[in-house]
Amino acid sequence: MDGTASRLLQDLKSRLGPEIRLVTLESPDYQTAISRWSATSIRPAGIVAFPLSTKEVSNLVLFATLHRLCLAVKGGAHSTGGNNSSDGGLIIDFPKIWDVSVDLDNKVIIAHGGCTWEGVNRVTEKYKLSVVSSTISNVGIGGSTPGGGFGWFVDDTGQ
């Protein structure tokens, strides 16, 4: 890591605190951190961050903006176009941002950006509710809600 990259990393650590996991090229788990469902999406990121809270996500976005870094978000990692990766930039890896709650009266589900459909379905089944989602349970809700939507109810609902 050169001096500029090292200073960037120190700045990021000082903004986020010691709890957040940051992976760089020198980290032993770097290859795992940049792996994706499709090999066509793998790019050599500069830093991969694993936030645990929405506040940390917000600080990461601010940091990327301040330093004009290329920023990419990874949810369930199933896209094939490479938009979940960055060549040299900062990755926000979402799957630790995970929570699902159900508003039974209004039949509304609130799920955090790192959830997969499996995680959502495991909570909603307790309430006998199902979601128009994906047929594959480990697809991320963050990517497939705006970019997918083909699920088991397609015959009934068209989705």
Ligand SMILES: Cc1cc2nc3c(=O)[nH]c(=O)nc-3n(C[C@H](O)[C@H](O)[C@H](O)COP(=O)(O)OP(=O)(O)OC[C@H]3O[C@@H](n4cnc5c(N)ncnc54)[C@H](O)[C@@H]3O)c2cc1C
């Ligand atoms: C094996 C396989 C099976 C599939 N099956 C289905 C299916 O049955 N039905 C269907 O509709 N689609 C299906 N898809 C397509 C899938 O919906 C899309 O590839 C979707 O983009 C994957 O979302 P992801 O979160 O897993 O992927 P990612 O690659 O992590 O994300 C995809 C895009 O969304 C962005 N993103 C992810 N999470 C967030 C977030 N929390 N906030 C902001 N941006 C975010 C990423 O930056 C990226 O641009 C399948 C894909 C594969 C590879």
